[in-house]
Amino acid sequence: MTSSAFPARTSGRRFHFLFNRAWQALWVLPLPAWLLLFFAVPLGLLVAISFWSVVNYRLTPDATLSAWRYVLGLDFLWASFWRSYGLSMASAVAISLLAFPASYAMAFVAAPRQRLILLGLAIAPFFTSYLVRIYSWQVFLTEGGVISSVIQAFGGKGESLLNTYFALFLGHATLALPVVLIMQTIALANVDRTGISAAANLGARPGAILFRIILPAARPGLTLGLLFAFLLSYAEFVSASYLGGGTFQTLPILVTDLVRAGQQWPRAAVVSLLMIASLLITAFVTVLWAYREKG
Amino acid sequence: MPPHLKHALPKAFWVAGLALVFLLLYAPILSAVLFSFSADRFPSLSMSGFSTKWYAQVLTDRAMLEALSNSLTVAGITALIATALGFAAAYADYRFRFFGQKAVLALALLPPTVPLVILGLAMLAFFSRIGIAGTLAAVVAAHVVIAAPFAMAVCRLRLAQLDETLETAAQNLGALPHSALARIVLPHTLPAILAAFLITFAVSFDEYVISWFTGGLNQTIPVAVLTTLQGQVDPTIHVIGTLSFSVTLTLVLIALAVVLRQSGGAMSKEETS
Amino acid sequence: MTNTHLKLAGLAKSYGTFIAVEEFSLDIAQGEFIAIMGPSGCGKTTSLRMLAGLETADRGEITLAGNRIDQLPVWERETPMVWQSLALFPFMTVRENVEFGLKMRGVAGPERRRRADDWLERLGITTYADRNVARLSGGQRQRVALARSLVLEPKVLLLDEPLSALDAHMAIKMQGELKKLQRELGITFVYVTHSHSEAFSLADRVVIMNAGRVEQIGSPQDIFLRPRSKFVAQFVGGISLLEGKVSGSEGSKRFLDTRDGKVRLSHSSGLAEGAAADLAVRADRISVTVEPGWGENEIACTLVSEEFAGAVVNLHLATASGHSLVAQLQQRDLEQLDASIGARVYASWHSDDGFLLESAQQSEPGPKVRAA
Numbered sequence: 001m002t003s004s005a006f007p008a009r010t011s012g013r014r015f016h017f018l019f020n021r022a023w024q025a026l027w028v029l030p031l032p033a034w035l036l037l038f039f040a041v042p043l044g045l046l047v048a049i050s051f052w053s054v055v056n057y058r059l060t061p062d063a064t065l066s067a068w069r070y071v072l073g074l075d076f077l078w079a080s081f082w083r084s085y086g087l088s089m090a091s092a093v094a095i096s097l098l099a100f101p102a103s104y105a106m107a108f109v110a111a112p113r114q115r116l117i118l119l120g121l122a123i124a125p126f127f128t129s130y131l132v133r134i135y136s137w138q139v140f141l142t143e144g145g146v147i148s149s150v151i152q153a154f155g156g157k158g159e160s161l162l163n164t165y166f167a168l169f170l171g172h173a174t175l176a177l178p179v180v181l182i183m184q185t186i187a188l189a190n191v192d193r194t195g196i197s198a199a200a201n202l203g204a205r206p207g208a209i210l211f212r213i214i215l216p217a218a219r220p221g222l223t224l225g226l227l228f229a230f231l232l233s234y235a236e237f238v239s240a241s242y243l244g245g246g247t248f249q250t251l252p253i254l255v256t257d258l259v260r261a262g263q264q265w266p267r268a269a270v271v272s273l274l275m276i277a278s279l280l281i282t283a284f285v286t287v288l289w290a291y292r293e294k295g
Numbered sequence: 296m297p298p299h300l301k302h303a304l305p306k307a308f309w310v311a312g313l314a315l316v317f318l319l320l321y322a323p324i325l326s327a328v329l330f331s332f333s334a335d336r337f338p339s340l341s342m343s344g345f346s347t348k349w350y351a352q353v354l355t356d357r358a359m360l361e362a363l364s365n366s367l368t369v370a371g372i373t374a375l376i377a378t379a380l381g382f383a384a385a386y387a388d389y390r391f392r393f394f395g396q397k398a399v400l401a402l403a404l405l406p407p408t409v410p411l412v413i414l415g416l417a418m419l420a421f422f423s424r425i426g427i428a429g430t431l432a433a434v435v436a437a438h439v440v441i442a443a444p445f446a447m448a449v450c451r452l453r454l455a456q457l458d459e460t461l462e463t464a465a466q467n468l469g470a471l472p473h474s475a476l477a478r479i480v481l482p483h484t485l486p487a488i489l490a491a492f493l494i495t496f497a498v499s500f501d502e503y504v505i506s507w508f509t510g511g512l513n514q515t516i517p518v519a520v521l522t523t524l525q526g527q528v529d530p531t532i533h534v535i536g537t538l539s540f541s542v543t544l545t546l547v548l549i550a551l552a553v554v555l556r557q558s559g560g561a562m563s564k565e566e567t568s
Numbered sequence: 569m570t571n572t573h574l575k576l577a578g579l580a581k582s583y584g585t586f587i588a589v590e591e592f593s594l595d596i597a598q599g600e601f602i603a604i605m606g607p608s609g610c611g612k613t614t615s616l617r618m619l620a621g622l623e624t625a626d627r628g629e630i631t632l633a634g635n636r637i638d639q640l641p642v643w644e645r646e647t648p649m650v651w652q653s654l655a656l657f658p659f660m661t662v663r664e665n666v667e668f669g670l671k672m673r674g675v676a677g678p679e680r681r682r683r684a685d686d687w688l689e690r691l692g693i694t695t696y697a698d699r700n701v702a703r704l705s706g707g708q709r710q711r712v713a714l715a716r717s718l719v720l721e722p723k724v725l726l727l728d729e730p731l732s733a734l735d736a737h738m739a740i741k742m743q744g745e746l747k748k749l750q751r752e753l754g755i756t757f758v759y760v761t762h763s764h765s766e767a768f769s770l771a772d773r774v775v776i777m778n779a780g781r782v783e784q785i786g787s788p789q790d791i792f793l794r795p796r797s798k799f800v801a802q803f804v805g806g807i808s809l810l811e812g813k814v815s816g817s818e819g820s821k822r823f824l825d826t827r828d829g830k831v832r833l834s835h836s837s838g839l840a841e842g843a844a845a846d847l848a849v850r851a852d853r854i855s856v857t858v859e860p861g862w863g864e865n866e867i868a869c870t871l872v873s874e875e876f877a878g879a880v881v882n883l884h885l886a887t888a889s890g891h892s893l894v895a896q897l898q899q900r901d902l903e904q905l906d907a908s909i910g911a912r913v914y915a916s917w918h919s920d921d922g923f924l925l926e927s928a929q930q931s932e933p934g935p936k937v938r939a940a
Contacts, residue, residue, distance in 0.1 A: 016641050023472050024391050031384035031443060032399050034376075039406055039414075039440045042421035046413070049420055098319075101312020108302065109309050118313070120551040125320050127497040128543040131520045132536030136323030139330065139338045146326070149340045170319075177320060200300050210303040235410030237504075242524060252412040259416060269420075272413040283408065463622055464655035466642040468669035468716065475643075478668075482659050 050269035059265045067266030077254070077271070084234060084250040085278065087165070091172035092229035096222070098173065099180045106181070107188030119185060126178035133174050134238055141167050141243065163245035171239020176229040183228065187221020188214065223290035227283060234279065251275050324540055331533035338530065353534045359519060366500055366515040369431055373438040374496035380439065381446025381491055386480065389454040390462070403447055406440050414441070415508030422509055429511025437509055438499040445498060446491035449554060453487035454480070490550035497543045497550075573598035574724055574756055579628035581614050588614040590780035592628070598723075599754040601747070603771035605761050607803070610777040612760045613728060619758065620726055621645045633723065643672070648717035649726040654709055654733065656701040662712050663688065663697040669720045687715040706734045710742055718753070727759040731766060743770060764804070768792065776800050798846055798925050806851040806882075808893040809925075814839045821919060827889035831865040832919040839924065846925040853921035854895035856883055856913050858906055863916020869893060871911050874902070885915055 053062040071077055106118050125133070140146045141161040148158035161167055191214050199213045215222070237252035251271060258268040302309065330338040334346035353359050384403055388396065406414070418437045422428035427436075457480065465475035503517035510518060516539060523529050574596040581589045589611040596602055604612045617623040619630060621642040630638040637645055648669065657665050666684040675683070688694045691711040696704060701712060710730065717725055730746075731739040747770050750757050761767050767774050768788040776783045776791060776799075783803075784796045795801040801809060812826035814833075823830045824847050831847065839845055855863060856871075869885035872892070881902045885893040893915050897905070907913050 016639065019641075024387070024393065027383045027387035028391065028393055028399070031380040031403055031447065034380055034439060034443070035402050035406070038418070038421075038436045040402070042414070042417035043409070045421050045424070046417040098312075099316060101309050102316035105309035105313040109306055109313075120548060121317070122320065124544055124547045124551065125324065127494065127501060127547045128324070129501055129517070129520070129536050129539040131503055131517055131524060132327050132532060132539065133323035135520070135524055135532050135536070136326045139326060140322070144337075144339060146338075146340055173319060174323065177316060181316065196300065206301045206303040209300070231408055231410075235412060237412055238521075238524075252410060255412050255416060265420065268416060272410075272416055275410060275413060279408070279410070458653055458655060458658075460651050460653055460655040461657060463642065464649070464651055465657070465668065465672075467620055467622070467645075467647070467649050468720065469643050469646075469672035470668075471643055471672075474672065479657060 046269045046272060049265050050273055052266050054263060054266060057263050059263065067264075067270050071267050071270040071274075076249075080249045080251055080254055081274065081278075083248060084252075087168065087248060087250070088172070088230050088233035088236075090165075091169050091233040092176070092226050094169060095173050095176050095180055095229045095233075096184070096226045099177060099184055099225070100222075103181055103184035103188055106185045107191075115185070115189065119182060122181040122185075123178045125174075130175060131238060134171055134242055137167070137170050137174065137239075137243060138162065141170070162243060163247045165244075165248075167243035167245075168239055168248055171243045172229070172233040172236060174239070175236055176232040179228045179232065180225040183221050183225035184218070187218040187225070190221075191217040220290040223286055227286045227290075230282065230286075231279060234275070324536075324544075327533045327536040327540065330530065331537040333530065333533075336530055337528060338533070349530045349534045353531050353538075356531075358514070359516075359531075359535070362514045362516050362519040365431060365510075365513050366517075369434050369438060369506070369515060370496045370499040372435050373442055373499035374492045376435070377439045377442035377495040377499075378446045378488060378492045381443045381448075381495070382450045382484070382488055384443070384447045385450035385454055386476075386484075388451060389457075389459075403444050407444055411441070411502075411504035415505040418505060419508045428509060429513065431510070431513050433509045434506050434513070434515070437505045438502060441502065441505070442495035442498040446495050449491040449494060449550075450484055450487045452554070453484050457483045486553045490553045493546040493550035497546045501539070501543055571597050573600075573633060574758075575629075575631045576615075576619065577629045577631075579615060579618050579625045579630070581611075581618060581623055581626055587780045589618070592618075592777075592782060594775060594782070594785065596756055596758070599756060601750050601757045601759065601770060601772045602775060603759045603761055603767035603773075604775045604777060605764070605767045606777035606783075608762065609779075611780040612762075612775075612777050615777070616649075616726055616728055616758060616760045619724075620647050620649050646720070646722055647724050647726055648720050648722050649728060650713050650717055650730040652729040652732055654713045654730075656709060656712055656716075658700075658702055660701065661698050662693060662701055662704070665701055665712055666715045666719050668716065673720075683719055684715075687719045691715050707738045707742065710734060710738075714746075714749070718749075718755075722755065724756045724758060727757060729761055730759070731761075731763075739766075746770065776803060778803070793850070794923065795848065796925065801846075801848050801925060806894060806896065808849050808851065808854065808891075808895075810847040810849075810891055810893075812845060812847060814841055814843045814845055816841075824924075826891070828867045828887040828891060831867075831922065833922060833924065834919040847922050848925055849893075849917050849922045851882065851894040851896035854893060854915050854917050856885070856895045856897065856905060856907075856915055858911070858913055860914045863914075864919050865922065866914050866916040867893070869913055869915050871907050871909055871913050873909060883913075885913065 048061075049059070050067055051063050051065070053060055053064050053066060102122075106115050106122075110118055138145075142148070143158070143160035143162075145160070147161060152158035195217065196209055196213055199209050204212065235252060237250065237256065240248050240250045240253055251274075255268050255271050255275075258264040258271065326338075330342075331349060332345050332347065333342045334344035334348070335342060384399070387393070388400060414437070418433070419428055422430075422433040422436075427433045462475045462479050465479045466472065470478065500515075501517060503515070503521050506515045507518045507521060514522070516535060520532055520535055523532055572595040576592060576594045576596075579589055579592040580587075592611070592615050594602070604615060606612050614623060618625045618628075618638075621637075621640060625638060628638070629636060632647075637647075657668065660668070663681070663684055666687060667680050670680040670683060685694070685697070688697050691714060693708055693711045693715065696708060696712075701709060704712065710733075713730070727746075731742055734742060743766060746757075759766070759770065768791075771788060773785060774788055774791050775785050778799050784791055784800045786794075791800065792804060795804050795807065798809065801807040810824070810826045810828070810831070812824040812831070814822060815825040815830070816823045818832075822833045824833055824845060826847070833847070857863075860866060860868070867887050869887050872884045872886050875882040875884065879899060881897050881899060883895045883897060883902075885895060887893065895915060905913075
């Protein structure tokens with residue numbers, strides 16, 4: 001491995017070499033092996049299934065493009081693709097903007113000790129009962145729910161806010177905010193303080209420092225936050241169903257419907273692959289932009 | 296911000312932004328806790344009274360208790376395997392230079408970016424082919440895939456703070472590889488391993504899409520919630536929510552306390568030095 | 569060397585196309601203090617790591633007391649090392665750190681403790697035995713690192729820039745202690761450093777490396793007074809170089825024809841007439857005067873700058889052809905020299921103080937890369 005000019009060695013060296021290799025393999029291999037078997041193979045199977053056919057409601061191995069042709073020819077597929085993509089992008093931008101002041105406060109206003117506690121509290125909800133939190137929002141947003149009661153108390157109409165984009169956005173924010181907060185805060189906290197002081201020393205005012213020093217320096221982290229907000233919103237299907245109330249037919253809902261109603265596995269596979277392709281392209285472009293260097 | 300410099304907008308603006316975000320994050324949690332003690336069937340601000348009857352209902356519901364047992368089993372086994380695999384991968388990346396190292400890293404970080412619906416679909420197809428669809432083993436196999444990257448990240452972060460020469464120094468003093476690992480690397484990484492266990496437990500305990508797809512009739516708690524969600528308004532969701540919040544929040548906050556305390560030095564170096 | 573104890577023969581190490589060590593051979597006697605020095609990337613640390621078994625040599629052999637050790641894994645080499653970062657185990661006490669190697673060798677508890685305590689006392693750190701290593705000063709940590717290696721009673725101790733983490737004052741103090749310890753114990757020390765003062769004041773022999781090769785091996789005096797190559801001369805510093813061609817002779821003396829005129833040589837080391845050669849003269853052997861005619865070899869120069877260095881002053885001179893010379897003067901000699909910057913002065917030296925470098929071949933510092 002290290003050299004091709006290995007002269008003949010004694011058996012001691014040979015044994016030592018094999019021992020090293022085995023010891024190393026013991027640590028290197030387990031995770032990739034598990035991921036190959038239970039992640040790469042299933043995804044590969046999904047690709048294969050997209051070329052299979054359904055005969056008498058039974059999935060049958062085949063080599064046909066019919067599922068691809070069918071799905072790509074659907075008008076409502078493209079409509080829901082662009083709707084999914086556009087809504088998730090809008091949510092990602094809105095979530096990033098919403099999170100920014102908070103991240104700034106954690107990075108620059110809070111003392112280091114407070115920052116750690118706040119970060120802990122910000123990320124904790126990410127791991128806790130997402131479904132129940134969505135249900136809570138339903139209670140808040142529904143007609144006669146918490147928000148409409150408050151609005152009525154102030155003399156408003158107090159209609160249900162469910163099935164609106166605002167409701168869907170709340171769902172996306174519930175999911176993605178913790179991740180965006182973490183990424184933004186770490187990016188901002190790592191901006192070189194000496195650079196900030198140097199800019200001020202050269203005459204930059206607070207506004208210029210924010211826009212010309214802090215934001216450019218934190219760009220990779222801020223952009224990755226945006227990307228993750230998009231990834232999570234794009235894949236999300238519970239709030240689209242229960243907060244958006246089916247007004248927003250998104251791709252994940254389409255996928256589950258195709259399988260649950262009618263065993264249309266190949267078509268569901270095609271939609272899934274389209275989703276993955278669009279995710280990868282978006283991620284690739286975003287990461288390139290995030291780490292683009294000047295000059 | 297260095298102390299002698301002003302913020303672009305008043306401090307109050309940034310702090311208000313922080314408060315708003317925390318309100319959004321914790322309002323749903325607090326409301327679930329509040330309404331779980333409501334005597335009313337329909338949650339509203341004008342609560343008629345305090346009651347623990349929904350708790351009694353959940354805790355005597357056999358299906359719910361079975362779901363809880365399923366959830367604990369799956370999360371426990373998932374956390375064990377995911378933590379072991381995650382630590383191994385983190386240690387391998389820290390300690391060795393090997394062919395395909397970047398590829399392994401990329402593969403390990405990929406699962407969290409793939410939509411769970413698609414993973415669920417692919418895994419259901421795969422597990423049906425090999426005949427384990429609908430079993431808890433299938434759910435565990437799938438949960439390890441999504442949880443192990445978290446374990447790896449937590450352990451790798453901790454290992455990054457371990458002086459790379461320490462392990463070789465131990466070998467230089469006569470320690471065999473396994474004994475250098477046990478005496479130098481493990482004591483250092485132990486808090487992260489504990490944190491990884493708690494976080495992977497929480498990830499698995501809270502996951503519903505893949506469990507729903509691949510678990511068949513073996514419902515876990517979140518799947519039970521999902522099924523309830525599709526039906527009528529049901530106050531027991533608030534109870535389940537409150538119970539799950541207490542479990543997962545406790546686990547995650549302990550884990551974070553451990554992780555953040557270690558990396559505290561790195562995060563706040565610029566101000567404390 | 570007759571009583572060779574540790575022998576490194578033809579060690580080589582490459583990483584891909586980068587040659588870290590091209591060829592390293594060295595015979596070390598029992599109890600010798602060897603310093604290996606050179607610019608960063610010269611291969612000195614890689615050589616030491618091959619000795620410790622932390623790198624596998626592509627070629628070559630290492631024998632210790634007659635036994636091949638290059639096939640042994642790290643943990644069987646018996647060549648403990650004092651690391652640049654010290655590499656103390658942070659979650660162990662001082663005593664646990666010192667006991668570590670004994671524990672790995674299966675030494676029983678009470679015996680282990682006795683031997684560790686012996687060394688703690690010997691190095692004057694008994695007071696800190698039960699302390700966390702993180703709460704020690706630089707000098708104390710240094711002693712723990714030494715005790716941890718020496719408690720194993722090794723035949724060879726490897727030291728990789730061991731004093732670089734200390735402040736200047738402490739480093740000088742530790743230098744003295746290291747030298748004393750090494751003399752008392754009679755252990756072979758192999759000491760890698762980039763510091764001239766450490767290498768020259770501590771070592772019995774100094775190895776100067778450049779671009780993966782050994783440039784010169786010799787006693788500190790040898791290397792200081794007689795650098796063999798242009799690289800060593802420049803690395804050691806304080807030496808002026810004049811390029812020229814050997815031409816003509818007068819009695820036992822020969823001449824070197826430089827662009828600034830002919831100078832006499834007393835050692836011509838058998839170079840042929842017309843051969844290109846570099847003449848080296850130490851700065852403290854060059855005299856500077858405002859009037860010509862004071863010395864055997866004399867070159868007219870311009871005084872470019874004065875560099876104050878404590879008791880002495882370095883004068884930087886430029887010859888008409890662009891050679892630069894350095895002359896080291898005592899402070900009081902400078903006071904007598906009535907010359908300001910830009911003035912015309914004369915540099916002169918005795919023929920015996922000039923010596924020819926072995927080869928005029930290029931030996932530029934910096935990493936070498938093998939053609940792929």
